[in-house]
Amino acid sequence: EAQVTQNPRYLITVTGKKLTVTCSQNMNHEYMSWYRQDPGLGLRQIYYSMNVEVTDKGDVPEGYKVSRKEKRNFPLILESPSPNQTSLYFCASSPTGHSSGANVLTFGAGSRLTVL
Amino acid sequence: LAKTTQPISMDSYEGQEVNITCSHNNIATNDYITWYQQFPSQGPRFIIQGYKTKVTNEVASLFIPADRKSSTLSLPRVSLSDTAVYYCLVGDNDTGRRALTFGSGTRLQVQP
Numbered sequence: 001e002a003q004v005t006q007n008p009r010y011l012i013t014v015t016g017k018k019l020t021v022t023c024s025q026n027m028n029h030e031y032m033s034w035y036r037q038d039p040g041l042g043l044r045q046i047y048y049s050m051n052v053e054v055t056d057k058g059d060v061p062e063g064y065k066v067s068r069k070e071k072r073n074f075p076l077i078l079e080s081p082s083p084n085q086t087s088l089y090f091c092a093s094s095p096t097g098h099s100s101g102a103n104v105l106t107f108g109a110g111s112r113l114t115v116l
Numbered sequence: 117l118a119k120t121t122q123p124i125s126m127d128s129y130e131g132q133e134v135n136i137t138c139s140h141n142n143i144a145t146n147d148y149i150t151w152y153q154q155f156p157s158q159g160p161r162f163i164i165q166g167y168k169t170k171v172t173n174e175v176a177s178l179f180i181p182a183d184r185k186s187s188t189l190s191l192p193r194v195s196l197s198d199t200a201v202y203y204c205l206v207g208d209n210d211t212g213r214r215a216l217t218f219g220s221g222t223r224l225q226v227q228p
Contacts, residue, residue, distance in 0.1 A: 004159075033216065042220035043160070043203065050214060058215050090159050097214040103150035103205055105216075107159030 002027045006091050006108035013081055014116050021076045021111050023091030031097040032074040033058065033105070034066065036087040043090070049074055050097040081115040088112050120204050120219035127225050134191045136222050138204035141185050147207040149180060149187045154201045154221070163202075164189070191224075199226045 004025045013019055025032065033048035035058075045058030049068040063085055065077040074093075078085060089112075092105040121139040128134045140149065148167050152160035164171060166178040166187070177190040191198055201221040207214060 031214070035218075040220070043218040045216055045218075048215060056215070059217065092159070103148050103207060103216065104162055104165060105150075105152075105160070105205075107161070110157065110159055 004106050004108035006111045010112050012114045016080050019078050023074045025093040029093035031094040033092050034076045035090045038087050083115050086115045122219045122222045125223040129227050134194050136189045139186045140206045143206050150205045151189045152203045194226045
């Protein structure tokens, strides 16, 4: 089954404790991206990647890092989490970062993160 | 920076047609318009995509005027299961970047 898999689905952590949210897709998609969703603010893009070793900032990149060493994986790293990073996070992928393909995203089920 | 504006919420009744309009004044020439549906605690799901005029699939229609500064998602004969948040999405083609900007979404409530 074609899908985007995120782990963990739920996580409670404390301020300053580094964590990584993994994202993997099995569709050979070039474009991958991370979003956070907060009440009243919709979906905001954190980082995106056009292909292996090509990443760029989205609208809200502060406090996050990403890497794209393999085509299928796009982990989100919080080096020193803070309470304002408590949110629902989604990873998504699309066949290509160009033209129409970029906008046809397949989303993961989400990762709910709480930072105390 | 491409930006979209949608109504915050809409109410409807079962069996009615619902039209949700999205404004995207700064859409780039080669950008497509894509709509998503999201249920609580789930990731958004692709509904429909278009570039200009009208596109129709098995669940919705998408109307895009010639100037492409807005688009309208049309849901025919909604049911209770169409209660969800609907997002429109355009690309952000500023200086070749492929950042994507979602609007705040429209919360559709369908009543019996």
